[in-house]
Amino acid sequence: MTAVMTQAAALPLAHTEHVMGTTVSFTVLAGDLPVPAARAAVQRACAVLHEADAVFSTWDPRSPVSRLRRGEATLAMMPADVAEVLALCRLAKAASRGWFDPWALPGGVDPTGLVKGWAVQRAADVLRQAGAAAALVNGGGDLAAFGAPAAGQRWRAGIRHPWRPDALACIVAVRAAVATSGSYERGAHLIDPATGRPAGGVASATVTGPSLALADALATALAAGGDQALAAVGLVAGYEGYLIRADGSEADTGGVEFVS
Amino acid sequence: MKTAQTKTARLKQVPLLVITGAVAGFGGVIGLPSRAPAPRIGAAGPAAATEPATGSSRAAQPGASSPAAPTGGRARSATGPVENFGYGSIAVRITVVGNRITAVTVPVLNPLEPQSQLICEQAIPILRSEVLSAQSVQINGVSGASYTSEGYVKSLQAALDTLHLQ
Numbered sequence: 303m304t305a306v307m308t309q310a311a312a313l314p315l316a317h318t319e320h321v322m323g324t325t326v327s328f329t330v331l332a333g334d335l336p337v338p339a340a341r342a343a344v345q346r347a348c349a350v351l352h353e354a355d356a357v358f359s360t361w362d363p364r365s366p367v368s369r370l371r372r373g374e375a376t377l378a379m380m381p382a383d384v385a386e387v388l389a390l391c392r393l394a395k396a397a398s399r400g401w402f403d404p405w406a407l408p409g410g411v412d413p414t415g416l417v418k419g420w421a422v423q424r425a426a427d428v429l430r431q432a433g434a435a436a437a438l439v440n441g442g443g444d445l446a447a448f449g450a451p452a453a454g455q456r457w458r459a460g461i462r463h464p465w466r467p468d469a470l471a472c473i474v475a476v477r478a479a480v481a482t483s484g485s486y487e488r489g490a491h492l493i494d495p496a497t498g499r500p501a502g503g504v505a506s507a508t509v510t511g512p513s514l515a516l517a518d519a520l521a522t523a524l525a526a527g528g529d530q531a532l533a534a535v536g537l538v539a540g541y542e543g544y545l546i547r548a549d550g551s552e553a554d555t556g557g558v559e560f561v562s
Numbered sequence: 563m564k565t566a567q568t569k570t571a572r573l574k575q576v577p578l579l580v581i582t583g584a585v586a587g588f589g590g591v592i593g594l595p596s597r598a599p600a601p602r603i604g605a606a607g608p609a610a611a612t613e614p615a616t617g618s619s620r621a622a623q624p625g626a627s628s629p630a631a632p633t634g635g636r637a638r639s640a641t642g643p644v645e646n647f648g649y650g651s652i653a654v655r656i657t658v659v660g661n662r663i664t665a666v667t668v669p670v671l672n673p674l675e676p677q678s679q680l681i682c683e684q685a686i687p688i689l690r691s692e693v694l695s696a697q698s699v700q701i702n703g704v705s706g707a708s709y710t711s712e713g714y715v716k717s718l719q720a721a722l723d724t725l726h727l728q
Binding site: 443444445459460461462474480481482484506508 | 705706
Protein backbone atom coordinates (compact mmCIF):
# COMPACT_ATOMS: atom_id res chain seq x y z
CA MET A 303 0.00 0.00 0.00
CA THR A 304 1.36 3.40 0.90
CA ALA A 305 4.97 3.76 1.87
CA VAL A 306 6.66 6.97 2.78
CA MET A 307 10.42 6.76 2.72
CA THR A 308 12.43 9.29 4.59
CA GLN A 309 15.76 10.61 3.39
CA ALA A 310 17.70 10.57 6.63
CA ALA A 311 18.42 7.16 8.14
CA ALA A 312 17.48 8.42 11.60
CA LEU A 313 13.88 8.95 10.60
CA PRO A 314 11.52 5.98 10.68
CA LEU A 315 10.32 4.13 7.63
CA ALA A 316 6.52 3.98 7.65
CA HIS A 317 4.26 1.60 5.82
CA THR A 318 0.64 0.55 6.06
CA GLU A 319 -0.90 -2.64 4.82
CA HIS A 320 -4.58 -3.57 4.57
CA VAL A 321 -4.81 -7.18 5.62
CA MET A 322 -6.79 -9.41 7.98
CA GLY A 323 -9.75 -7.05 7.77
CA THR A 324 -7.84 -4.24 9.39
CA THR A 325 -4.99 -1.84 8.86
CA VAL A 326 -1.51 -2.86 9.94
CA SER A 327 0.98 -0.03 10.26
CA PHE A 328 4.74 -0.37 10.44
CA THR A 329 7.21 2.06 11.95
CA VAL A 330 10.74 0.83 11.36
CA LEU A 331 14.05 2.30 12.45
CA ALA A 332 16.48 0.66 10.08
CA GLY A 333 19.61 1.45 12.12
CA ASP A 334 22.59 -0.16 10.43
CA LEU A 335 20.32 -1.98 8.00
CA PRO A 336 20.41 -0.32 4.57
CA VAL A 337 17.07 1.28 3.78
CA PRO A 338 16.42 -0.91 0.70
CA ALA A 339 16.97 -3.98 2.88
CA ALA A 340 14.62 -2.58 5.51
CA ARG A 341 12.05 -1.93 2.83
CA ALA A 342 12.41 -5.50 1.59
CA ALA A 343 12.00 -6.80 5.14
CA VAL A 344 8.76 -4.85 5.49
CA GLN A 345 7.51 -6.47 2.30
CA ARG A 346 8.38 -9.91 3.67
CA ALA A 347 6.60 -9.04 6.92
CA CYS A 348 3.52 -8.05 4.92
CA ALA A 349 3.71 -11.34 3.03
CA VAL A 350 3.64 -13.14 6.37
CA LEU A 351 0.46 -11.27 7.30
CA HIS A 352 -1.26 -12.05 4.01
CA GLU A 353 -0.29 -15.69 4.27
CA ALA A 354 -1.72 -15.88 7.79
CA ASP A 355 -4.90 -14.24 6.53
CA ALA A 356 -5.21 -16.75 3.71
CA VAL A 357 -4.69 -19.74 6.00
CA PHE A 358 -6.66 -18.70 9.08
CA SER A 359 -9.52 -16.59 7.77
CA THR A 360 -12.83 -17.78 9.16
CA TRP A 361 -14.59 -15.32 6.84
CA ASP A 362 -13.29 -16.99 3.71
CA PRO A 363 -15.08 -20.34 3.35
CA ARG A 364 -12.25 -21.62 1.13
CA SER A 365 -9.47 -21.02 3.67
CA PRO A 366 -7.74 -24.08 5.18
CA VAL A 367 -9.06 -23.27 8.65
CA SER A 368 -12.60 -22.86 7.34
CA ARG A 369 -12.33 -26.34 5.80
CA LEU A 370 -10.95 -27.67 9.08
CA ARG A 371 -13.85 -26.12 10.96
CA ARG A 372 -16.36 -27.77 8.66
CA GLY A 373 -14.62 -31.11 9.04
CA GLU A 374 -13.71 -31.21 5.37
CA ALA A 375 -10.01 -31.48 6.17
CA THR A 376 -7.92 -32.84 9.02
CA LEU A 377 -5.18 -31.13 10.94
CA ALA A 378 -2.64 -33.31 9.14
CA MET A 379 -3.76 -31.72 5.87
CA MET A 380 -3.24 -28.20 7.19
CA PRO A 381 -0.18 -25.97 6.70
CA ALA A 382 2.28 -26.36 9.60
CA ASP A 383 1.33 -22.96 10.97
CA VAL A 384 -2.11 -24.28 11.90
CA ALA A 385 -0.70 -26.85 14.30
CA GLU A 386 1.56 -24.20 15.81
CA VAL A 387 -1.33 -21.81 16.34
CA LEU A 388 -3.56 -24.49 17.82
CA ALA A 389 -0.74 -25.45 20.22
CA LEU A 390 -0.53 -21.80 21.26
CA CYS A 391 -4.32 -21.79 21.67
CA ARG A 392 -4.10 -24.74 24.05
CA LEU A 393 -1.38 -22.91 25.98
CA ALA A 394 -3.48 -19.75 26.13
CA LYS A 395 -6.54 -21.69 27.23
CA ALA A 396 -4.61 -23.24 30.10
CA ALA A 397 -2.87 -19.97 31.05
CA SER A 398 -6.20 -18.13 31.14
CA ARG A 399 -7.90 -20.90 33.12
CA GLY A 400 -10.29 -21.47 30.28
CA TRP A 401 -11.37 -17.89 29.77
CA PHE A 402 -9.82 -18.04 26.30
CA ASP A 403 -11.30 -21.12 24.66
CA PRO A 404 -11.32 -21.45 20.86
CA TRP A 405 -13.10 -24.79 21.23
CA ALA A 406 -16.04 -23.53 23.31
CA LEU A 407 -18.28 -22.35 20.53
CA PRO A 408 -20.33 -24.27 18.01
CA GLY A 409 -18.98 -24.23 14.48
CA GLY A 410 -15.59 -25.74 15.14
CA VAL A 411 -12.33 -24.45 16.53
CA ASP A 412 -11.90 -20.70 16.09
CA PRO A 413 -8.37 -19.43 16.78
CA THR A 414 -9.26 -15.89 15.68
CA GLY A 415 -8.65 -14.47 19.15
CA LEU A 416 -5.00 -15.43 18.95
CA VAL A 417 -4.21 -15.42 15.24
CA LYS A 418 -4.01 -11.69 14.65
CA GLY A 419 -1.57 -11.22 17.52
CA TRP A 420 0.42 -14.23 16.39
CA ALA A 421 0.67 -12.93 12.83
CA VAL A 422 1.58 -9.39 13.85
CA GLN A 423 4.23 -10.77 16.20
CA ARG A 424 5.67 -12.81 13.34
CA ALA A 425 5.75 -9.70 11.17
CA ALA A 426 7.71 -7.86 13.87
CA ASP A 427 10.03 -10.86 14.21
CA VAL A 428 10.79 -10.73 10.48
CA LEU A 429 11.97 -7.15 10.90
CA ARG A 430 14.05 -8.00 13.93
CA GLN A 431 15.67 -10.96 12.22
CA ALA A 432 16.44 -8.79 9.20
CA GLY A 433 18.51 -6.58 11.45
CA ALA A 434 16.32 -3.52 11.90
CA ALA A 435 17.27 -1.52 15.00
CA ALA A 436 13.70 -1.02 16.18
CA ALA A 437 10.14 -1.36 14.97
CA LEU A 438 6.55 -0.99 16.04
CA VAL A 439 3.90 -2.97 14.20
CA ASN A 440 0.32 -1.93 14.99
CA GLY A 441 -2.16 -4.54 13.83
CA GLY A 442 -5.48 -2.77 14.18
CA GLY A 443 -4.81 -1.90 17.80
CA ASP A 444 -2.62 -4.84 18.79
CA LEU A 445 1.01 -3.76 18.93
CA ALA A 446 4.30 -5.66 18.69
CA ALA A 447 7.56 -3.79 19.12
CA PHE A 448 11.27 -4.16 19.69
CA GLY A 449 14.16 -1.79 20.15
CA ALA A 450 13.75 1.85 21.06
CA PRO A 451 12.02 4.62 19.09
CA ALA A 452 14.93 6.93 20.00
CA ALA A 453 17.95 6.80 22.25
CA GLY A 454 16.83 6.38 25.83
CA GLN A 455 13.15 6.22 24.92
CA ARG A 456 10.57 3.47 24.96
CA TRP A 457 7.66 2.79 22.66
CA ARG A 458 4.49 4.25 24.17
CA ALA A 459 0.99 3.08 23.42
CA GLY A 460 -2.17 4.96 24.23
CA ILE A 461 -4.90 2.66 25.50
CA ARG A 462 -8.11 3.80 23.91
CA HIS A 463 -10.75 4.95 26.30
CA PRO A 464 -13.70 2.57 26.22
CA TRP A 465 -16.40 5.21 26.04
CA ARG A 466 -14.66 8.55 25.63
CA PRO A 467 -13.73 8.39 21.97
CA ASP A 468 -11.78 11.62 22.05
CA ALA A 469 -9.61 10.45 24.90
CA LEU A 470 -7.22 7.77 25.96
CA ALA A 471 -7.66 5.82 29.17
CA CYS A 472 -3.93 5.84 29.83
CA ILE A 473 -0.53 5.43 28.21
CA VAL A 474 1.67 2.40 28.74
CA ALA A 475 5.30 1.72 27.84
CA VAL A 476 5.63 -1.16 25.40
CA ARG A 477 8.64 -3.47 25.72
CA ALA A 478 7.35 -6.10 23.29
CA ALA A 479 3.60 -6.47 22.97
CA VAL A 480 0.32 -4.90 24.03
CA ALA A 481 -3.17 -6.04 23.06
CA THR A 482 -6.53 -4.55 23.96
CA SER A 483 -9.94 -6.12 23.67
CA GLY A 484 -13.16 -4.42 24.51
CA SER A 485 -16.89 -4.62 24.41
CA TYR A 486 -16.75 -2.18 21.50
CA GLU A 487 -15.45 -5.06 19.43
CA ARG A 488 -17.54 -7.87 18.22
CA GLY A 489 -16.97 -11.44 17.29
CA ALA A 490 -17.17 -14.90 18.72
CA HIS A 491 -14.03 -14.42 20.77
CA LEU A 492 -15.89 -12.08 23.07
CA ILE A 493 -18.44 -14.65 23.99
CA ASP A 494 -18.14 -15.86 27.58
CA PRO A 495 -17.20 -19.53 27.12
CA ALA A 496 -18.88 -20.40 30.42
CA THR A 497 -22.31 -19.18 29.38
CA GLY A 498 -22.12 -18.93 25.60
CA ARG A 499 -23.42 -15.40 25.92
CA PRO A 500 -21.74 -12.09 25.11
CA ALA A 501 -19.28 -11.10 27.78
CA GLY A 502 -20.45 -8.46 30.21
CA GLY A 503 -18.96 -6.43 32.99
CA VAL A 504 -15.78 -5.52 31.14
CA ALA A 505 -15.36 -2.35 29.13
CA SER A 506 -11.72 -2.77 28.13
CA ALA A 507 -9.05 -5.38 28.69
CA THR A 508 -5.35 -4.82 27.99
CA VAL A 509 -2.51 -7.33 28.29
CA THR A 510 1.21 -6.61 27.92
CA GLY A 511 3.93 -9.23 27.60
CA PRO A 512 6.79 -10.65 25.59
CA SER A 513 4.70 -12.09 22.71
CA LEU A 514 1.68 -10.57 21.02
CA ALA A 515 0.26 -14.01 20.26
CA LEU A 516 -0.35 -14.81 23.90
CA ALA A 517 -1.05 -11.18 24.83
CA ASP A 518 -3.85 -11.10 22.23
CA ALA A 519 -5.40 -14.30 23.54
CA LEU A 520 -5.09 -13.22 27.17
CA ALA A 521 -6.69 -9.85 26.37
CA THR A 522 -9.58 -11.77 24.84
CA ALA A 523 -9.74 -13.88 28.01
CA LEU A 524 -9.64 -10.78 30.19
CA ALA A 525 -12.49 -9.20 28.23
CA ALA A 526 -14.56 -12.33 28.76
CA GLY A 527 -13.60 -13.17 32.33
CA GLY A 528 -13.02 -9.83 34.01
CA ASP A 529 -11.56 -10.01 37.50
CA GLN A 530 -11.37 -13.79 37.54
CA ALA A 531 -9.36 -13.78 34.32
CA LEU A 532 -7.21 -10.95 35.66
CA ALA A 533 -6.06 -13.17 38.49
CA ALA A 534 -5.09 -15.83 35.96
CA VAL A 535 -3.22 -13.33 33.76
CA GLY A 536 -1.29 -12.12 36.78
CA LEU A 537 0.09 -15.62 37.26
CA VAL A 538 1.46 -15.90 33.72
CA ALA A 539 5.18 -15.11 33.81
CA GLY A 540 6.01 -11.94 31.92
CA TYR A 541 2.42 -10.90 31.25
CA GLU A 542 0.43 -8.14 32.93
CA GLY A 543 -3.23 -7.23 32.70
CA TYR A 544 -5.17 -3.97 32.96
CA LEU A 545 -8.94 -4.04 33.21
CA ILE A 546 -11.54 -1.29 32.93
CA ARG A 547 -14.84 -2.59 34.26
CA ALA A 548 -18.21 -1.61 32.85
CA ASP A 549 -18.73 0.70 35.84
CA GLY A 550 -15.50 2.57 35.04
CA SER A 551 -13.49 1.14 37.90
CA GLU A 552 -10.10 -0.35 37.12
CA ALA A 553 -7.78 -3.10 38.20
CA ASP A 554 -4.39 -4.31 37.11
CA THR A 555 -1.89 -7.00 37.95
CA GLY A 556 0.59 -4.57 39.43
CA GLY A 557 3.28 -4.68 36.75
CA VAL A 558 1.75 -2.67 33.91
CA GLU A 559 4.17 0.15 33.06
CA PHE A 560 1.87 3.15 33.06
CA VAL A 561 3.55 6.24 31.65
CA SER A 562 1.14 8.90 32.78
CA MET B 563 3.57 -12.84 43.78
CA LYS B 564 1.54 -10.30 41.94
CA THR B 565 -1.80 -9.33 43.33
CA ALA B 566 -4.64 -7.73 41.51
CA GLN B 567 -5.13 -4.26 42.80
CA THR B 568 -8.01 -1.89 42.27
CA LYS B 569 -7.42 1.66 41.22
CA THR B 570 -9.68 4.55 40.53
CA ALA B 571 -7.07 7.12 39.66
CA ARG B 572 -5.77 5.62 36.44
CA LEU B 573 -8.78 6.21 34.26
CA LYS B 574 -8.07 9.83 33.71
CA GLN B 575 -9.91 10.41 30.45
CA VAL B 576 -6.80 12.11 29.17
CA PRO B 577 -7.95 14.60 26.54
CA LEU B 578 -6.09 14.46 23.27
CA LEU B 579 -5.42 18.15 23.54
CA VAL B 580 -2.98 17.16 26.23
CA ILE B 581 -1.86 13.88 24.77
CA THR B 582 -1.34 15.00 21.19
CA GLY B 583 0.23 11.67 20.54
CA ALA B 584 1.81 10.40 17.39
CA VAL B 585 0.56 7.37 15.56
CA ALA B 586 3.54 6.86 13.40
CA GLY B 587 1.84 4.31 11.19
CA PHE B 588 -0.77 6.75 10.12
CA GLY B 589 2.06 9.04 9.13
CA GLY B 590 2.55 6.60 6.31
CA VAL B 591 -1.08 6.52 5.42
CA ILE B 592 -1.65 10.19 5.36
CA GLY B 593 1.69 10.99 3.85
CA LEU B 594 2.51 13.97 6.01
CA PRO B 595 5.92 15.50 5.51
CA SER B 596 8.06 14.05 8.27
CA ARG B 597 11.22 16.02 7.71
CA ALA B 598 10.36 18.87 10.03
CA PRO B 599 9.02 18.63 13.56
CA ALA B 600 5.25 18.90 13.41
CA PRO B 601 3.61 21.63 15.43
CA ARG B 602 1.33 20.68 18.28
CA ILE B 603 -2.29 20.34 17.34
CA GLY B 604 -3.85 23.75 17.20
CA ALA B 605 -7.22 24.80 18.50
CA ALA B 606 -8.98 23.69 15.37
CA GLY B 607 -7.83 20.09 15.68
CA PRO B 608 -9.23 18.81 18.95
CA ALA B 609 -12.33 20.96 18.65
CA ALA B 610 -13.18 19.41 15.33
CA ALA B 611 -12.12 16.01 16.58
CA THR B 612 -14.97 15.88 19.05
CA GLU B 613 -17.75 16.30 16.53
CA PRO B 614 -20.24 13.47 16.68
CA ALA B 615 -19.54 10.75 14.15
CA THR B 616 -22.99 9.31 13.98
CA GLY B 617 -24.45 11.19 11.05
CA SER B 618 -25.80 8.93 8.36
CA SER B 619 -25.67 9.58 4.70
CA ARG B 620 -25.74 13.31 4.57
CA ALA B 621 -25.12 14.94 1.24
CA ALA B 622 -21.44 14.46 0.92
CA GLN B 623 -19.90 14.85 -2.48
CA PRO B 624 -17.07 12.39 -2.86
CA GLY B 625 -13.98 13.99 -4.24
CA ALA B 626 -15.37 17.51 -3.97
CA SER B 627 -12.90 20.11 -2.90
CA SER B 628 -13.84 23.46 -1.48
CA PRO B 629 -12.53 26.28 0.64
CA ALA B 630 -13.55 25.67 4.25
CA ALA B 631 -12.41 28.56 6.39
CA PRO B 632 -12.81 32.12 5.17
CA THR B 633 -10.53 33.36 7.89
CA GLY B 634 -6.92 32.86 6.87
CA GLY B 635 -8.03 31.66 3.45
CA ARG B 636 -5.64 28.71 3.39
CA ALA B 637 -7.85 26.02 4.87
CA ARG B 638 -9.00 23.51 2.27
CA SER B 639 -11.38 20.56 2.59
CA ALA B 640 -12.02 17.43 0.60
CA THR B 641 -14.30 14.44 1.02
CA GLY B 642 -13.12 10.98 0.04
CA PRO B 643 -15.32 8.50 -1.82
CA VAL B 644 -17.75 6.28 0.05
CA GLU B 645 -15.89 3.07 0.92
CA ASN B 646 -17.29 -0.24 2.10
CA PHE B 647 -15.66 -1.68 5.19
CA GLY B 648 -17.46 -4.96 5.77
CA TYR B 649 -20.07 -3.75 8.22
CA GLY B 650 -21.27 -0.81 6.15
CA SER B 651 -19.96 2.16 4.22
CA ILE B 652 -18.10 5.27 5.20
CA ALA B 653 -16.70 8.48 3.78
CA VAL B 654 -14.15 10.74 5.41
CA ARG B 655 -13.80 14.48 5.06
CA ILE B 656 -10.63 16.33 5.97
CA THR B 657 -9.67 19.96 6.35
CA VAL B 658 -6.08 21.04 5.99
CA VAL B 659 -4.20 24.24 6.53
CA GLY B 660 -1.03 24.13 4.53
CA ASN B 661 0.08 20.52 4.88
CA ARG B 662 -1.43 20.09 8.32
CA ILE B 663 -4.73 18.31 8.91
CA THR B 664 -6.85 20.38 11.24
CA ALA B 665 -10.11 18.41 11.16
CA VAL B 666 -11.34 14.97 10.20
CA THR B 667 -15.06 14.24 10.03
CA VAL B 668 -17.28 11.43 8.82
CA PRO B 669 -20.09 12.83 6.64
CA VAL B 670 -21.25 9.40 5.45
CA LEU B 671 -21.70 6.40 7.69
CA ASN B 672 -24.13 3.64 6.79
CA PRO B 673 -23.80 0.65 9.10
CA LEU B 674 -25.43 -2.54 7.94
CA GLU B 675 -27.00 -3.29 11.30
CA PRO B 676 -27.51 -1.67 14.71
CA GLN B 677 -24.52 -3.37 16.29
CA SER B 678 -22.32 -2.01 13.55
CA GLN B 679 -23.66 1.44 14.35
CA LEU B 680 -22.46 1.03 17.92
CA ILE B 681 -19.04 -0.13 16.81
CA CYS B 682 -18.75 2.76 14.39
CA GLU B 683 -19.72 5.32 16.97
CA GLN B 684 -16.91 4.12 19.15
CA ALA B 685 -14.27 3.31 16.57
CA ILE B 686 -14.42 6.24 14.22
CA PRO B 687 -13.52 8.95 16.70
CA ILE B 688 -10.48 6.87 17.63
CA LEU B 689 -9.39 6.76 14.03
CA ARG B 690 -9.94 10.48 13.80
CA SER B 691 -7.88 11.00 16.91
CA GLU B 692 -5.09 8.92 15.42
CA VAL B 693 -5.02 10.95 12.25
CA LEU B 694 -4.97 14.23 14.11
CA SER B 695 -2.54 13.08 16.73
CA ALA B 696 -0.22 11.63 14.10
CA GLN B 697 1.16 15.12 13.78
CA SER B 698 2.81 15.26 17.15
CA VAL B 699 5.19 13.14 19.10
CA GLN B 700 4.24 11.64 22.44
CA ILE B 701 2.84 8.19 21.72
CA ASN B 702 3.64 5.71 18.99
CA GLY B 703 0.35 3.89 18.62
CA VAL B 704 -3.12 3.32 20.04
CA SER B 705 -4.14 -0.08 21.40
CA GLY B 706 -7.73 -1.11 20.84
CA ALA B 707 -9.54 -2.53 17.88
CA SER B 708 -11.49 -0.72 15.20
CA TYR B 709 -13.06 -2.69 12.41
CA THR B 710 -13.90 0.35 10.36
CA SER B 711 -10.30 1.28 9.75
CA GLU B 712 -9.89 -0.02 6.25
CA GLY B 713 -12.70 1.93 4.64
CA TYR B 714 -11.80 4.92 6.76
CA VAL B 715 -8.21 4.92 5.62
CA LYS B 716 -9.12 4.41 1.96
CA SER B 717 -11.53 7.32 1.97
CA LEU B 718 -9.10 9.45 3.94
CA GLN B 719 -6.29 8.73 1.50
CA ALA B 720 -8.49 9.66 -1.43
CA ALA B 721 -9.42 12.91 0.28
CA LEU B 722 -5.74 13.66 0.84
CA ASP B 723 -4.96 12.85 -2.76
CA THR B 724 -7.64 15.31 -3.80
CA LEU B 725 -5.82 17.97 -1.84
CA HIS B 726 -2.48 16.94 -3.35
CA LEU B 727 -0.89 16.51 0.01
CA GLN B 728 1.27 13.66 -1.13
